[in-house]
Amino acid sequence: AQTVTQSQPEMSVQEAETVTLSCTYDTSESDYYLFWYKQPPSRQMILVIRQEAYKQQNATENRFSVNFQKAAKSFSLKISDSQLGDAAMYFCACWKGSNYKLTFGKGTLLTVNP
Amino acid sequence: EAGVAQSPRYKIIEKRQSVAFWCNPISGHATLYWYQQILGQGPKLLIQFQNNGVVDDSQLPKDRFSAERLKGVDSTLKIQPAKLEDSAVYLCASSWGTAYGYTFGSGTRLTVV
Numbered sequence: 001a002q003t004v005t006q007s008q009p010e011m012s013v014q015e016a017e018t019v020t021l022s023c024t025y026d027t028s029e030s031d032y033y034l035f036w037y038k039q040p041p042s043r044q045m046i047l048v049i050r051q052e053a054y055k056q057q058n059a060t061e062n063r064f065s066v067n068f069q070k071a072a073k074s075f076s077l078k079i080s081d082s083q084l085g086d087a088a089m090y091f092c093a094c095w096k097g098s099n100y101k102l103t104f105g106k107g108t109l110l111t112v113n114p
Numbered sequence: 115e116a117g118v119a120q121s122p123r124y125k126i127i128e129k130r131q132s133v134a135f136w137c138n139p140i141s142g143h144a145t146l147y148w149y150q151q152i153l154g155q156g157p158k159l160l161i162q163f164q165n166n167g168v169v170d171d172s173q174l175p176k177d178r179f180s181a182e183r184l185k186g187v188d189s190t191l192k193i194q195p196a197k198l199e200d201s202a203v204y205l206c207a208s209s210w211g212t213a214y215g216y217t218f219g220s221g222t223r224l225t226v227v
Contacts, residue, residue: 043203043205100212
């Protein structure tokens, strides 16, 4: 079974500053992908960034970037120049190719202070 | 491209009543998922369909939950009878069956009183 662990239930950051959300995972698969999703109060699960496990290069999407440490099974999300609209629940998730299943962590609630 | 449609958006029922949720996935998506998200937790997979066949329902409480996907398109998830602990958001998602294009609906918030 694969597991995803987010050890920070809540985080806060000042507007325009940088914050890093932590995630560790455990899988025996060789074919897997890692995701960060954002869930605002509207409940819509929004894809923030995706990392293919076979790629060594860390994924980036504008102000969002990841630090993927495959050997350590660590996958952290860095948000630069934080904006008020970044406030939401953030979920780390792992998708495995053997059964197309996506497993989520428990989430981190991010607050952005003006 | 239209997203994953879910209805109703909210539902309040008394315990022991029954309830049904509906999901219309993105056109052409072969794989459909139902997740249960209890407040303060991450989504938990209840059932996974590939076309109209069940791939994984190991986490579905089959004594009270049932789901079907007719003609490999729309899906319904039913709870009968509902318990207080079923209060949660029920999310539907669909994909091509790969890690790409995995799209979620806005969910149904169920409150059992």
